[in-house]
Amino acid sequence: MALRDAKASKVRLLLFMASIIMGIAAVVSIQLFSSNLKDNIQSQSKTMMGADYIIDSKQAPTKRAQAIIDSLKPDATEVNFVSMVAFPKNGGTKLVKVRGLEGSFPFYGKIKTEPLSASSAYQESSGALVDATLLLQFNLKPGDSIKIGELTLPISGALKSIPGSSAISSSVAPPVIIPYRFIEATELLQFGSRKEYQYFYKAPPTLDLKQLKDEIGPKLDFENSDINTHTSATERLGKSFDNVGKFLNLAAFIALLLGCIGIASSVHIYIKEKLKAIAILKCMGASRLQSFLIFLIQIAGIGMIGGIIGSLIGIGLQTVFPYLLKDFLPFTLEISISAQPILIGVLLGLFMSVLFALLPLLRTWYVSPLDVLRVDEKASQEPRKIRYLVFASILVFLFIFSFWLIKNALYALVFVGATVVTFTLLAIVALGFINLIKRFFPKHWSFTARQSLLNLFRPNNQTVVLVVAIGLGTFLISTLYFTKDILLSKTEVGQTSQNANIIILDVQPDQRDALAKNLIGKDLPVLNNIPLVTMRMHSIKGNLVNALRQDSTRQVRSWLLNHEFRTTYRDSLTASEEILEGEWLARLKSDDPVIISISDNLAADANLAVGDAVVFNVQGVLMETTVGSIRKVDWSQMQLNFTIVFPAGVLEQAPQFNVLTTNVPDETSSAALQRDVVAKYPNVSIIDLRQIFTLVEDILEKVSWIINFMAFFSILTGIIVLIGSVRTSKYQRIKESVLLRTLGAKNAQILKISAFEYLFLGLLGSLVGIILALISSLCLAVFVFKEPFSPSIIPFLVFLPGITILVLTIGLSNIQTVLRSSPLEVLRREV
Template structure:
């Protein structure tokens, strides 16, 4: 009997746990490794997100170039000017708009964002130029700073010229970076900076031109940005202006990248859950092997609580160590994120240690290890001491009530952790539900496969083929665990790939014969026929000639916009009241629209109450339905309308869509400008047409949709590469679980190998048996994941993107082959030592 067996003390429990762990350390290390990967992924993303948020906050003034900005899309009125004066006047200002620019030296054109700057802007950060002196010389020399990438593309250098509108500017230098530019917009319309005094000389400020007016301020150090925003922003909103502080800008940017980080966190969290499922399965086998030892301990006087605690301490220690290693690995892993996200981040990220995230990683390792090991650990309570004296058949050694409690605890923990990542209860619930459904389907596929093999066992097959199938449902098989882990990893990678293809296919217009790929903006009413003639003269069709009339909401349902703004109980979205709508008129629906409610009216003669059609998102945000009235301010003229119909609009299509559409017979005489669309066959034709249009109509802006698609595709490639990189953790976790499963059941397989050799099987036959088994597992797991990804992508295509689903199956097929081959190699490599084990050594161990 154990000395003081009833109360041997905590130290004895730790000693026993340590001694047993040392004897089984190879198995425990592999169990821990599958958890380490998931923790490393979660910690790296969380830590990087924290660093990014901190860096955005620290560099918020440099991002904006000032402490705060007042901006408007029209010249400011007297009230806004009074507010600016009350703040001590703006220290700098800017007028900006998109426009085509010509480069006489190379006879080329390009859509650029023209920024006319006045004052010492930027007040934080700097205009990075080459040569450096160009950043201060361009205003006094009346020259231009041109985006460095554009200069490289066009083969330009300082001293060459750029023509903007009707004015030609010498190029003072190349512009490397400028506060206030976003990476996405800069890749479509790169910036060119000139003196604000020269803006009017370009002749580009005309009716319908989309022009932004910004006023930059340097605040007193004691100024509270939150109070300033709270006080002035509502007032400026009523005057068609807006206030942006450096603090609100950094918060907005932080939220934008937080959402992306949350998505990556979920991918990493799935890898962690897969690892924990691997742990649960491996511990289950590990504990089964330890049952005779537990029975002996009980014979010597150990209580069932003590035998339980010995292995509980082992698992807890493994969780703590795994959490620590995973957290440290995550800190190093985050160092590569700035490289993976190059071009997507708004700031240079300085990586620092985040103690809070490290602590969370360690705690996560402990909790996950304990929770996912409790179910197999509970069997130690029910081991009889008689097991040490006689062989017993395997039987259920767990209480169903306790099992339910454990599974409930796991569900609650996963849900709470998901909520911590997503910060939304409903998102967390659906995420956990989605994981449960996916895991259940994969588990169901594995179980069904094993049942089908048993029911329709191919008795006529060769010995090797039959034995490899038998191994899939032998005692201590790992079929379910490996199908789930391999299937989930493959599912993630395949779904992300197919979704990226859906996004690109939704945006692509190259294969659509009647879809435009050039859009001509800011065409004055008097120019529309001349511009159209230039296009037709080059044997290029004019696909659309769309009139645009700008207006604002004056009242909804007889209540003025000002009253609605002041009503704190109103649920009308503020953008409806503050937005300057660009509307059109026509007599029919277009391909991107579907009538949802009401009746389409395309032509009217009575203009007392004009029937209009609004998009469903407008109706939802404005809280209007068919029959409700809206009054519009059309550049000083009030126009009363009623909602005759509500449309569903496919905004993802690369064409001009409108929230509000008037019938013909109403707006023809209103001040307006035109948008023409056309389709060119190749880059050469496009360049020739753009050169001619810019030469004759410098105010016309041209958007090349193919260029936008190229930018979008590049961004999606970067994002999907990073997501796939994180999804690969799931596949890697599956591989480690596979290695752990092979190691854990190694003695079982050694005995099988000895018995097979005793019966006359050759080593080559046994190797083939193991190879075929792992081929089945790899193929079944990856095929299950791919089938699920095809189904989920089909649902996304039909329900979310509302488009046809025609996937490219070649890359998916390659994923199937690669994952299957990888599992086969890992399985066979780890089985070689099993085959080489001497039979006598195994038999002696068994007899002993």
């Protein structure tokens, strides 16, 4: 009987199945991708690092640190730093990451080069391995030369990849590998140079890396060094991609929730149409259980089929994500199909279809044989306790499923709560609209207008169901769109002649004035000439940093205890700064107490307030300071910002170096400036922000594509839900439209009645949905993202008319049968 009835109602049930398919496809594709990502990170953990563990230090290791390093007998050593290089063949210059290697690194994975022999031969031939993309950009090939500071080496080969690096880091500063023994000859490691020493180890199989890290980690931490094992590195990488996965899971959950709405609304109207048939079955002797099972089997079967189809689509879709995220991953992602997400998809299709269809299905249990004569809106109502129990089950399911996806109970609770509040508000608006029409019914309107309004509150009306379905779908889609704008709004960087697009780093004091004159001589502005002084914290509020490192109960973040701060001094605030607490002091006299200004994030991490004392170690000299003000810093602006700023009159005589910024009009001017500066001052580094802009735009384009891809999923699911809900509702109006035709109504009048009804429903549902999305997105911006909210007008210009027109179009298509056929023919067909 379930099969026979399904065949007779296949159009309505196919739309119902489509709601399931899209939600399941979104969840399965993302779950498969997340599963593949975790498996790849786990299996390739050593290959990603190239070693079992690494000890690194931002400066030359101290004696104690060096003793620990030597006692473990490193198998390879590296010093790396960022610097400008020149290519004598064509005069080109480029900011690169120079890596001086010694030993047999990597121990896992390979250095891939062209030719293949260059990966090992460069050490014996005293050559350099240069990033392959860099060689293409400057039209270079093996055999040409590269100038690094005062050192010129032949290019041994093109570097394609090396363990531990990703496409993004290589795009900002492409790697250049040279033998370790030539680092000193470059003469680039001067005062203030940013450099890193790394020592690579291949551990015996019996060594417990976690125990090793627990034993020597604190000792190295005390000496401003660090140990990283391949297992801890992969944990950090996994956590960073967990955030991506959580967002995608949340977007998939929205698509799935839309599918659930489609199920609930479609089955609600579908079962109402079947009540008379069920009453007839009971008159013929069918039991409650039989009539209930007929439709339960039908819905469960469709749910399982939808789950299978959705899972198969999800398998195909998950191959898109590795392509989009390939530049973010330091390894090649291998795709494999696991059974768990597919099984989850099938079970999810079965469970959610039955659960969300359960309330209307229960009405079949309470249909009386007498209802064959008096089926109306009040008939066959299930007990209130049963209704509340089903609602509670749905809420528990939503909470458990959202918690499983986003792994945060509070966020899951808030998300489900927000959905319930939205659902309730939409239902209240729909009921309020019905009562408003009843109370202020326009009796003097035309017949067609009055008839369409009457349809909104007559028995068998679909106002609440459709307004909730349309409104909730629009709400979720619009919220996703507004959230996308919040996420991407801070990434837009305007380039004007007042903004720096060239940053010149590591300028020594004796080079500062000459370099500034050089820029002015080329008709380029010196936008900033910022002095930098390096220092470390010696004590915080009277507590020595060395003691704080050993204190497990400290309220100070660990990164501060080893961090080398690059501070500056000036007599004014910049456009990206705002005083939150205290008072800004522009200048101090030589005998005044030293008052500093710190950023709000530093104040939070160091547990500092205005008036607290901090002692700094400024290259061996202790300086007592007091926090005078706390600043809010807009770190998103493309300019140099600082956590610590001293007033003028304090650090002028301290060892320091400078950063100069300028603005060049075009790429040709940028290349000419870089060639000239590197030739005269080989120790300085130049960052061309044009390249950064291009890279960031490319990354954001991929991120935006992923967000839009998931938004598309939600929108497509929402459209299917609308089609299913509105299309199924056509059986509500066929009999009334036939009766109107029998009484003499013309096709044009029936068309107008339906058009007005669906226009009211589409406009009301979509408008309320967008307004609620606006409110919820404002709350997300203020309380979650803590960013200013500038709502897009797109949902009002596109979603509002688009969804309204969609509802109207589907609604008008519902009565085409009535318009094309005679009343008797239609009535016979429906019976």
